[in-house]
Amino acid sequence: MKILRTRSELRSHREGLAPGVRLGLVPTMGALHEGHLSLVRQAALECDQVWATIFVNPLQFGANEDLSRYPRPFERDVALLESVDCDVLFAPEASEVYHPDSSTRVIESHVSQPLCGSVRPGHFEGVTTVVLKLLNLVQPSDAYFGQKDAQQCAVIERMVRDLDVPVRLHRGATIREASGLAMSSRNVYLSEDERRVAPRLAAALDAMVIAFQQGQTGGRELEQLGRQQLEATPFEVQYLEIRDTLTLERVEKARKGATVFAAAFLGRTRLIDNRQF
Numbered sequence: 367m368k369i370l371r372t373r374s375e376l377r378s379h380r381e382g383l384a385p386g387v388r389l390g391l392v393p394t395m396g397a398l399h400e401g402h403l404s405l406v407r408q409a410a411l412e413c414d415q416v417w418a419t420i421f422v423n424p425l426q427f428g429a430n431e432d433l434s435r436y437p438r439p440f441e442r443d444v445a446l447l448e449s450v451d452c453d454v455l456f457a458p459e460a461s462e463v464y465h466p467d468s469s470t471r472v473i474e475s476h477v478s479q480p481l482c483g484s485v486r487p488g489h490f491e492g493v494t495t496v497v498l499k500l501l502n503l504v505q506p507s508d509a510y511f512g513q514k515d516a517q518q519c520a521v522i523e524r525m526v527r528d529l530d531v532p533v534r535l536h537r538g539a540t541i542r543e544a545s546g547l548a549m550s551s552r553n554v555y556l557s558e559d560e561r562r563v564a565p566r567l568a569a570a571l572d573a574m575v576i577a578f579q580q581g582q583t584g585g586r587e588l589e590q591l592g593r594q595q596l597e598a599t600p601f602e603v604q605y606l607e608i609r610d611t612l613t614l615e616r617v618e619k620a621r622k623g624a625t626v627f628a629a630a631f632l633g634r635t636r637l638i639d640n641r642q643f
């Protein structure tokens with residue numbers, strides 16, 4: 367696997383590829399797990415070349431968030447990417463990505479508003495700005511994002527549509543531990559006790575899906591059920607809402623294909639998860 371650190375290395379490597387090559391991009395912040403690797407594997411099946419990026423994007427972290435303590439096990443990440451036959455890793459420093467006087471941002475102003483958008487102001491602006499930059503730098507034919515971050519998928523899909531970005535987007539399924547806990551780089555923050563409780567978030571969403579399958583379609587009733595499931599746990603729910611998967615509009619009556627989105631704190635660690643009905 368070729369490791370590239372600078373924009374100019376990236377440009378010249380990209381120019382060396384045959385025109386029309388099917389190139390799949392998997393953007394990540396590193397601290398890789400099976401969720402990331404599943405996206406690389408999916409890209410490898412569908413593309414001639416797979417390029418991953420590892421960049422802990424300062425622009426998408428709020429002032430009181432975990433930018434400085436975000437895990438950065440670089441050597442381990444490199445070995446994992448090599449094990450799944452990734453062709454290129456682009457792992458730049460922030461100073462390489464953003465010009466010191468960079469003053470342009472990409473703002474999606476609808477899908478990015480509720481949920482994570484309302485509790486993490488500026489987060490999605492950081493995401494759309496870096497993702498568009500990566501798409502412009504790498505010029506992939508395909509890019510892969512995880513359903514684990516369902517709102518992020520919807521925001522990026524909207525940006526790509528609205529700005530006519532020439533890339534095919536793919537959503538990879540959420541990869542979970544045997545307990546049901548969605549894999550996340552932030553799971554390393556959990557204490558042993560918290561790890562035992564953490565699968566209850568996915569279980570609460572599962573209970574909502576089961577109730578829906580048994581005939582309950584009332585959005586508020588289903589949300590209430592999900593919250594009740596978490597009441598007896600140390601989870602502090604930040605949001606738990608049923609919304610349209612693509613437009614993120616609030617859904618009064620649950621329907622097949624709608625999504626329940628949840629964010630909850632377990633101690634200091636914030637976990638997100640979602641399920642589609």
Ligand code: AMP
Pocket residue numbers: 393394395396400401402404405510511512513514515538539540541542548549550551
């Ligand atoms: P991150 O490194 O957290 O920014 O994630 C990089 C990409 O991996 C994003 O598209 C995420 O949605 C995706 N991802 C993260 N966790 C999972 C998971 N458990 N299953 C599938 N994809 C995931």
